[in-house]
Structure formats: structure tokens, C-alpha cells
Amino acid sequence: xxxxxxxxxxxxxxxxxxxxxxxxxxxxxxxxxxxxxxxxxxxxxxxxxxxxxxxxxxxxxxxxxxxxxxxxxxxxxxxxxxxxxxxxxxxxxxxxxxxxxxxxxxxxxxxxxxxxxxxxxxxxxxxxxxxxxxxxxxxxxxxxxxxxxxxxxxxxxxxxxxxxxxxxxxxxxxxxxxxxxxxxxxxxxxxxxxxxxxxxxxxxxxxxxxxxxxxxxxxxxxxxxxxxxxxxxxxxxxxxxxxxxxxxxxxxxxxxxxxxxxxxxxxxxxxxxxxxxxxxxxxxxxxxxxxxxxxxxxxxxxxxxxxxxxxxxxxxxxxxxx
Numbered sequence: 169x170x171x172x173x174x175x176x177x178x179x180x181x182x183x184x185x186x187x188x189x190x191x192x193x194x195x196x197x198x199x200x201x202x203x204x205x206x207x208x209x210x211x212x213x214x215x216x217x218x219x220x221x222x223x224x225x226x227x228x229x230x231x232x233x234x235x236x237x238x239x240x241x242x243x244x245x246x247x248x249x250x251x252x253x254x255x256x257x258x259x260x261x262x263x264x265x266x267x268x269x270x271x272x273x274x275x276x277x278x279x280x281x282x283x284x285x286x287x288x289x290x291x292x293x294x295x296x297x298x299x300x301x302x303x304x305x306x307x308x309x310x311x312x313x314x315x316x317x318x319x320x321x322x323x324x325x326x327x328x329x330x331x332x333x334x335x336x337x338x339x340x341x342x343x344x345x346x347x348x349x350x351x352x353x354x355x356x357x358x359x360x361x362x363x364x365x366x367x368x369x370x371x372x373x374x375x376x377x378x379x380x381x382x383x384x385x386x387x388x389x390x391x392x393x394x395x396x397x398x399x400x401x402x403x404x405x406x407x408x409x410x411x412x413x414x415x416x417x418x419x420x421x422x423x424x425x426x427x428x429x430x431x432x433x434x435x436x437x438x439x440x441x442x443x444x445x446x447x448x449x450x451x452x453x454x455x456x457x458x459x460x461x462x463x464x465x466x467x468x469x470x471x472x473x474x475x476x477x478x479x480x481x482x483x484x485x486x487x488x489x490x
Contacts, residue, residue: 235262248304254378255308256350264300272297282449288459292445312381315350316416319383322347322355323409330402336391337362354379368395383412426486433482437475 229239229249239245239261248261275296279289322343329339337359344356354375361371372388386408394401447455458464 229261232262235265239265248301250377251304251308254311255304256311256353257304257307259304264304267300268297271299285452285456288448288452288456292448311350312379315354315379316381316383316412318348318351319387320409320412322351323387323405323412327402327405327409330405336368336395336401368392383408383415386411422488426488429482429486433479433486436482437479440471440475 229235229245245261248264252259252261252264272293275293276289279292280286325347326339326343329342330336334342340355340359340362344352344359346352347355357378358371358375361374362368366374369392372392376385376388387405390401390404390408393399394404444455458468
């Protein structure tokens with residue numbers, strides 16, 4: 169019995185020695201790894217009080233430095249930057265400017281080859297410079313149209329969140345996560361601004377500036393009034409959603425009934441310009457009397473003024489605000 173106990177003791181002691189030896193062999197590698205991690209953490213880790221978080225938006229006007237500095241001093245460039253953001257385009261104002269110049273030069277070159285008149289070609293090529301801006305404006309209008317179409321569903325989502333017991337901030341967060349684009353992006357920006365400490369009124373005003381729509385103004389006003397004076401925000405938003413849907417239905421009916429008038433206005437306004445360009449391309453000397461003779465210049469001025477006046481009158485008649 170004594171021999172068995174001695175044998176077990178010797179076996180356990182031998183196993184303990186082997187484990188210590190193996191652990192000692194790995195200690196060097198473990199210490200090396202630990203030292204490496206410590207050195208990395210010491211180089212990269214900084215206390216929270218020393219961290220610098222930059223929440224400012226550095227928006228470039230152009231990828232070219234001198235063009236960026238030039239456009240930063242011009243107020244229309246800032247308005248163009250806002251339009252690009254509202255159109256959800258990754259362009260810069262500098263790119264729009266250079267694209268406009270390229271369009272104008274290309275049309276000028278083509279007209280110069282056909283007519284040989286530099287001044288008249290430059291005048292006729294001027295509308296081509298507005299093509300990029302018109303494209304941006306059209307993209308902006310389409311995005312706002314999608315925003316308006318999907319806004320009632322986003323309001324219903326917010327109403328459901330409020331009736332489920334969420335706060336106003338929580339309801340905005342649900343819309344920012346679950347609403348379709350482009351509503352989700354705009355509400356996400358508003359929600360993030362409030363999360364970073366921006367006052368709700370300032371965040372809502374920024375939202376109205378990014379989406380300058382009457383329906384959006386009604387919603388933000390209701391939220392701000394509820395925050396200051398209280399009330400049943402879910403009921404207010406529910407009625408607002410119903411009013412927006414009725415406005416869409418009435419607006420579509422008006423657009424159907426006024427489509428003929430709008431088309432007539434555009435055709436009558438574009439017909440003199442198109443006819444003049446066609447005559448200039450076919451026989452430049454025949455049409456140049458309107459620009460070289462004093463009486464011809466008066467006729468051109470009166471014709472342009474009456475054409476613009478007629479377009480504005482037709483637009484005023486067929487444009488009914490709902």
C-alpha cells in the first residue's frame with residue numbers, strides 16, 4: 169500500500185514538473201505578445217477626455233484648390249451646393265461650372281462650322297450652358313416628388329411608434345431606420361444631429377432647409393409645438409397624413425385637366441425660337457437682318473418680350489396651387 173502511495177506521489181510530481189516546464193517555455197512568447205499589445209495600446213489609446221471629435225462638414229466646392237477658393241466666396245455657388253445635396257448628386261459646383269462651359273464650347277464649335285459667324289453662334293450656343301443646371305434641377309424635383317409620395321407612409325410609421333409608447337425622439341429614430349429613401353436619409357441626418365447634442369428646434373429647421381416642402385413644414389411645426397406645449401402628437405400627425413393624401417389626389421386631378429394648357433404654352437413659346445434657329449442654319453443672311461438692321465433689332469426685342477409675357481400668362485392660368 170505504501171509503495172502504491174509513493175508511486176502516485178511520484179507520478180503527480182513528475183506531471184507537475186512537466187507542466188511547469190512547458191509553461192515556462194511559453195512564457196517568453198506570451199510576454200512578447202503582451203509587450204507588443206501594450207506598446208500598441210500605449211501608442212494608439214487616448215483617454216476619452218483627450219479624444220477630439222470633429223463634427224463639422226467640410227464641403228468642397230471643387231477638387232481644384234484655386235477653383236474651390238474662388239467659388240467659396242460666391243453666394244450662388246453655395247446655393248448650387250445646396251441644390252446638389254437636395255438632388256442627391258455627388259457633383260461639386262466646380263464640376264457643374266466646367267460642364268456648362270464644355271457644353272457651350274461644343275455647341276459654339278458646331279454652330280461655327282455650319283454658319284461661320286462667331287457672334288451669332290456664341291449667342292445661339294448660350295442655352296446649352298444651362299443644360300447641367302437644368303439636369304440638377306430636374307433631379308431635385310424628382311427627388312422631392314418621391315419624398316412627397318412616400319411621406320404619408322413615413323408619417324403613419326411615426327404615428328404607430330408614438331402609439332406604441334415611443335418618445336418623439338424614438339419615433340424619429342424608427343423613421344430614420346425603416347422608412348424608404350429619400351425620407352430615411354433626411355430623417356437620419358436629423359436624428360444624428362439630435363444625438364450629437366443639437367437642439368430639436370435647430371435640427372428640425374435644418375430638416376426644413378434641406379427639404380423645403382410645405383408638407384414637411386407642417387410636420388416639423390406640429391412636432392415643435394407638441395414639444396413646447398404638449399398635446400396628442402399621434403393624432404395631429406394622423407390627420408396631417410390624411411390631408412397630404414387628399415392634397416395629392418386633388419393635385420393629380422388638376423394636372424390632368426391643365427395638361428393641354430401647359431403643353432400649349434410650351435409649344436407656342438418654343439416655336440419662334442426653333443423657327444429662328446432653323447432659318448439661321450438654312451440661310452444665315454436672311455435672318456441676320458433682324459440683328460443688323462435697327463428696325464430688325466426692335467422687332468426682336470418686342471418679339472422676345474411678348475413671347476416671355478405670353479408664357480408667364482399661360483403659366484399663371486394653368487398653375488393652380490393646392
